[in-house]
Amino acid sequence: AAMSRRRLQQLVDSLGRSARHFNKNEVECLIKLFNTLVADSNNRFATVGFDRNVFRDTLHSAFGMTDDVLMDRVFRTFDKDNDSCISVVEWVEGLSVFLRGTLEERIKYCFEVYDLNGDGYISREEMFQMLKNSLLKQPSEEDPDEGIKDLVDIALKKMDYDHDGKLSFMDFEKAVKDENLLLEAFGPCLPDLK
DSSP: OOOOHHHHHHHHHHHHHHSTTSOHHHHHHHHHHHHHHHHHHOOTTTTTEEOHHHHHHHHHHHHOOOOHHHHHHHHHHHOTTOSSSEEHHHHHHHHHHHHHOOHHHHHHHHHHHHOTTOSSEEOHHHHHHHHHHHSOOOTTOSOHHHHHHHHHHHHHHHHOTTOSSSEEHHHHHHHHHHOGGGGGTTSOOSOOOO
């Protein structure tokens, strides 16, 4: 069910404003890509969008993401209304930040990805979970968890400015502004430059 020309134009206009890192041609291409993905997926959300599996396949094929936990978190960050389905608006607005976001927007996005329980802090446990997933295990290590705990301690020392044992958004933002490489400190959740 391709959308009518008029509906497409309205969508392009409104998303051209809200997804401000894309021009109208790009918005239109992304909407078409979205419609193709939806059409190919015949998932249960086909009328409104696509589900986690289609989204993960796309992250994997387009951006080389392989980490299940991270892909799941990226899905949840895109899925603003929490209905387990990515709508066309969530798709274009999400990609706007994902692909071209300002540092400020990317900081907010990464923080949301790592804040697993959504309480506004990245806790020691959340850091551990994320790092455990994103680091490759060395076969020689007796207890790889020990190394990860050490990394968490180092990250906290470096990033926890108010010394409350967890990262608030302000801690995270300050740390990343001082050292941009820390943006993906707990796992790669943005596309690489290519």
